[in-house]
Amino acid sequence: MRRKRSIPWIHRYSRFIIGAIASIGAALTAYLTITKLTGGEVGCAINASATTGSCNDVLSSPYATVFGLPLSLFGLLAYLSMIAFALSPYIINPESDRDLRNKLEHWTALFLLIGSTAMMIFSAYLMYVLFGKIQAVCYYCIGSALFSLSLFLLTVFGRTWEDFGQLVFTSVIVAFITFMGTLGIYAPLNNPAIAEGKIPIPIPQQSELIPGKGWEIETKSGESEIELAKHLRENDIKMYGAYWCPHCYEQKSLFGKEAFAEIEYIECEADGANAQPQACQAAGVKSYPSWEIAGKVEPGRLSLKELAEVSNYEGPTNFQYVLPTR
Incomplete structure (x- = not known):
């Protein structure tokens, strides 16, 4: 009896509290899933406003x-697993x-x-998404995040850790793996173009560079790319570049082989094929790639959407490709 009274109450009841909190979380997530x-x-305590979305928006x-x-x-x-573990x-x-009980408690x-x-x-990442990206209030999400934090604190302080x-080591490793995995899961959503089904163009490899010619364009053109390319030629819009320039290759790949x-x-x-260095000097080209639009040189790689806007293009704009993520 004296030994039992010397055990802190949190050590006695932490697993039961974890089980209770996880049960509430399981009921909550079951409701949301169904x-x-x-x-x-779902029922919302607040409705969406002009500046704040509701839980249904989330x-x-x-x-x-x-x-x-x-x-x-x-x-x-996850909540059902926590109930089982607790x-x-x-x-x-x-x-x-007793030995089996002790081993089970340890593991x-x-x-x-x-x-x-x-x-x-x-949950911490989802809170960042909730307030930083979606900009909405969702009490279900906030409640689940608080449950997760409570489960962690009860796990850490709810027993005596011999080691x-x-x-610390386990927590840090799991936190790192979870964070990196979360970033990987949501990476497409953090690149809106990829989320819309756009295709990243290939990254040029130095070993595949053809002297004097550059890299072979691997992407295939769609109707939108071809129509834009024709529009640019009709409006006397030129691209200046160098065969060894990776950004020039990426610019070409955004169009695709047929359109470019x-x-x-x-x-x-x-020393490039069909080189015209004098024309580049006369135009005042200082970096690659550059575009000459209405007699003005625009340095830098431009998206097809930007080229369409600056050239007053009014054709189809379902462009297929986006720049690669490095």
Whole structure:
């Protein structure tokens, strides 16, 4: 009895509190998952305004779907796992098999630490998305983030850790892996063009450079690229570049092979194919690539959307490609 009274209350009841919080989280995410899958709308304490979105705006955003499934479904699985980790040692009677009970408590404590750390880091990123990108208020999301933080704190302070170094090391490693994995999952959404189905152009490799010619254009042109290229030629818009210039290759790849054949391209490097270095000097070209538009030289690589705007192009604009992410 004296030994039991000397144990801090948080150590006695932490697993039960974790189980209770995770149960509430599981009920919450189950409700959100069912609502999402049935196409309904969740009840919101506040409605969307001109400056602030509602919880339905958040739950219908691209960030609320992962691998084609509702994000809340993964949250439900995480909460159910935390319930199992927290309460499973209590299925073993300590009077009949104390060693098994102790081993189960040890391993489930480690799983609780891994799970709660991952949930906390992932929830922190979602809070950044909620307020920084979607700019909405979602009490379900905020509540789940608070649950995740509570689970982590209860896991850390709810028992005596024999190896403090293991606690810190495991938390840091799991946090890093979770953060990098989260960035990877949402990388397409952080590049709006890729999220819309655009294709990144290939990155030029130095070993594939053809002397005097450059790199072969690998991308294929669509109707929009070809129509824009024809429009640029009709309006006497020229591109200046050098065969060895990677940014020039990327500019060409945005058009695709067929469309770039329509572009009036001036090679500025003396040993390049069909070189016209005098024309480049006369135009005042100082960097590659550069565009001559209405008698004015515009330095730098331009997106096809920018070229369409500056040239008053009014044709189709379903351009296929975007610059690569490095």
